[in-house]
Amino acid sequence: MIEDNNISEKDRTIADYAMACELVCHISSYVTEDSAIDNIMHLFRTLCAPSSIIYLSIVEDHPTEVRTFPEKTADKTVLNDLVENFKDDYALTASGKGFRLKIRGREGVIGLIEIDGLLFPEYKNHYLNLSLTIASALGLSISNSRIYQALVNVNTQLETFKKISIGRELKMIELKEEINTLVESMGQPIKYKIPNKVNK
Numbered sequence: 001m002i003e004d005n006n007i008s009e010k011d012r013t014i015a016d017y018a019m020a021c022e023l024v025c026h027i028s029s030y031v032t033e034d035s036a037i038d039n040i041m042h043l044f045r046t047l048c049a050p051s052s053i054i055y056l057s058i059v060e061d062h063p064t065e066v067r068t069f070p071e072k073t074a075d076k077t078v079l080n081d082l083v084e085n086f087k088d089d090y091a092l093t094a095s096g097k098g099f100r101l102k103i104r105g106r107e108g109v110i111g112l113i114e115i116d117g118l119l120f121p122e123y124k125n126h127y128l129n130l131s132l133t134i135a136s137a138l139g140l141s142i143s144n145s146r147i148y149q150a151l152v153n154v155n156t157q158l159e160t161f162k163k164i165s166i167g168r169e170l171k172m173i174e175l176k177e178e179i180n181t182l183v184e185s186m187g188q189p190i191k192y193k194i195p196n197k198v199n200k
Contacts, residue, residue: 013126020047020134033057033145037111040103040138041069044115048127050098051117056082058109082112090128097121099128103135105143 020043041053053069056079063083066074082100091100098116102109115131118124176192183191 016047016126016130017133020130031145031148033142033149036141036145037067040113040141041067043134043138044113044131045069047130048098048115049119050115051119052114053116054078054082054114056112058111061108063112078114082114086112090132092124092128097124099124099131101128101131101135103139103142105139105146107143110139110142110146 037055037057041055044050044053050069053067054074055067056063057065057067063079066079068074086100086102089102089104093099093114093116095116097118098114098121100112100114103111103113115127118127173194176194180190180192180194183189
């Protein structure tokens, strides 16, 4: 009978890890940080069945945005404790029914997550180990979405600059044509050679 429990425990662990890997694969395809974080929270809801999740985004070592499940205003004392007193990569929550985890990306800590009120708190160490296993993939997903968004912003700026530059160049050609027309009407040779076609 003990062997059957060991087998079922191993099967459960393998099934949890397989499900986590499948969900992490989907998270890596999201291009915005918001969608990545929403799906990370969905992943933890699916894996751990907690009563609450708090996710705090960190940008350049400063907390920026808070997400909660269920949606509510996060308790300021919990947030302060999460930011000020959470020094290790992971820890158990004060209630003993959950854990905290740092999400790391290329630039260091990019998020803090607290998962509390686990439906089966007796498995919190199992959930924590599983979370530690996938944490780097989650961090990579958020880092990639930040890089993608930065590239989109730079591309938008370049497109705007291109439009301004082309508009300026077209205006310069127009002014040169006017000068040529005026100079020609005065019986003098044209001043500027103007290309026949300008790409817009």
